[in-house]
Amino acid sequence: MDLSYFFNLAGVTVFAVSGALAAAEKKTYHADAFSVFFTGFITAIGGGTLRDITLGNYPVSWVSDSNVLWAIFAGFAITFVFPRFLIRMKTGIFFFDTVGIGIYTVIGTRISLLSGVNPFAAAILGMVSAVFGGVIRDTLINEVPMIFRREIYATACLAGAILYIVLDKFEVNGSLNTAVSALLVILVRMIAVRFNLSLPKFRLPE
Amino acid sequence: MDLSYFFNLAGVTVFAVSGALAAAEKKTYHADAFSVFFTGFITAIGGGTLRDITLGNYPVSWVSDSNVLWAIFAGFAITFVFPRFLIRMKTGIFFFDTVGIGIYTVIGTRISLLSGVNPFAAAILGMVSAVFGGVIRDTLINEVPMIFRREIYATACLAGAILYIVLDKFEVNGSLNTAVSALLVILVRMIAVRFNLSLPKFRLPE
Amino acid sequence: MDLSYFFNLAGVTVFAVSGALAAAEKKTYHADAFSVFFTGFITAIGGGTLRDITLGNYPVSWVSDSNVLWAIFAGFAITFVFPRFLIRMKTGIFFFDTVGIGIYTVIGTRISLLSGVNPFAAAILGMVSAVFGGVIRDTLINEVPMIFRREIYATACLAGAILYIVLDKFEVNGSLNTAVSALLVILVRMIAVRFNLSLPKFRLPE
DSSP states (O other), X not given: XXXXXXXXXXXXXXXXXXXXXXXXXXXXXXXXXXXXXXXXXXHHHHHHXXXXXXXTOSSOHHHHOHHHHHHHHHHHHHHHHOHHHHHHTHHHHHHHHHHHHHHHHHHHHHHHHHTTOOHHHHHHHHHHHHHHHHHHHHHHTTOOOGGGXXXXXXXXXXXXXXXXXXXXXXXXXXXXXXXXXXXXXXXXXXXHHHTTOOOOBOOOOO | OOHHHHHHHXXXXXXXXXXXXXXXXXXXXXXXXXXXXXXXXXXHHHHHHHHHHHHTOSSOHHHHOHHHXXXXXXXXXXXXXXXXXXXXXXXXXXXXXXXXXXXXHHHHHHHHHHTTOOHHHHHHHHHHHHHHHHHHHHHHTTOOOGGGSSSOOHHHHHHXXXXXXXXXXXXXXXHHHHHHHHHHHHHHHHHHHHTTOOOOBOOOOO | OOHHXXXXXXXXXXXXXXXXXXXXXXXXSOOBHHHHHHHHHHHHHHHHHHHHHHHTOSSOHHHHOHHHHHHXXXXXXXXXXOHHHHHHTHHHHHHXXXXXXXXXXXXXXXXXXXXXXXXXXXXXXXHHHHHHHHHHHHHHTXXXXXXXXXXXXXXXXXXXXXXXXXXXXXXXXXXXXXXXXXXXXXXXXXXXXXXXXXXXXXXXXX
């Protein structure tokens, strides 16, 4: 019941909002209350569920801990009650989403390391925890997946995951490591969006 | 070897037919006998497999019970031999598909409860068992996923799953509960299609 | 540390190259170095991971064996350094890819049989091991999935998987069986492409 538990729930809520909004904004689909909720649900739990079933880490968190589901309901309620506010507050959403991927990356990396996997796999699974819910969301609503868009996103997660693993090797205090590594994800992402930075396109010769 | 085992196999066959037909009807794809079979296979086992690997419920049913695979072959054979009949009998397919989601919802919910998960997760996993095969099918053939179409579908499953859980709390007899809850799914779905009912679209302010 | 272990790593590298090239060639997407790597990664490990989590076969290979990840890095490095060579050498890629599906099919079928599943499930899981990474890759970059394209592909894998299972029933020596069954996949695929063979389209009556 430590602080990271509540941060995680906050991340779940924010990701649920992002999924629900994405479905609701898809004008060519008939997105009713149910499909908006379902998209929020998958966005919020997709990455962590994939990580846990890849690790064989049972029970999967949302199946055993109903607080995760309440956090998703909260995200859905927020989307239902304050849609106008959310749309106007795009930067607010961006802020929470960024905090969310920071938290998810670090939690995912830590859980993977604790499961005894090798550091490369831990870094990839930490990044997958943060971004895969969005990949499933984008595939469902038939948009270009986030990882193929311009802005630096998954790369920021990977940087944070690698930092966490390196500091963990040097036996830095866990809470400090969590804070610093999550902060790296958040800063890289914020700076990238603020200054419109992207990695160069991978070019094939003509 | 109870009755629900045979109902389940019937559901597998019906879903296999629905997947095989969906692939065969996709005119822009080169759907040969193999890809038609494969789409039917994934439609039939997708939802239950996702439920079982999320629960860590091993072995997954079609891996350990070859009757499930025979039921899929039966569905493929039906599609191969009677396509004209199937297309003319659209309402027949609709009827069996509706019976199928009723059965899958209740079986999925019961298996989840027996695995000891919380009731919210059981309701969601029951619904996922019924609808996710179709979601994968639609994603494979690049159609708008069923949950984003007008007609009430997944909501009917969720209603049946919730009823099953409530009656189970009140210790209603298992067979009675199964029948009543599956019937609710079937009735909600039939009434929705008969009277063209849909949930209101989730509207965002302009 | 037998020969098939090194063949498997070679297969991983080749599949990683195929995924990385597919992402890099998608002109309408912003594919940077990261998303090119990520697509290669998913293509290389997707089929085997799905097989292992369906079997409950933990730990999943790339999570426990970092050599698999190095093989993916090698594939990415090859794509990065020799893209012009790769594009000119299309038939070279085709050759290695074909060797890859041969190896993956046989390894996947063997692992499934060793897990004690029924032969039908083993054949399907062997084929899934070989083709599913490509299915996920094509879904991610929104192309028609390989199994819906003209050329015989998954059918070749299924033929090899079935041969492996039959020879295994007759207690043929494991190494011989591996070689013969992988060769069948490779030959069927090569002959199909060389003579432009495809299964007839599954026709529905008008």
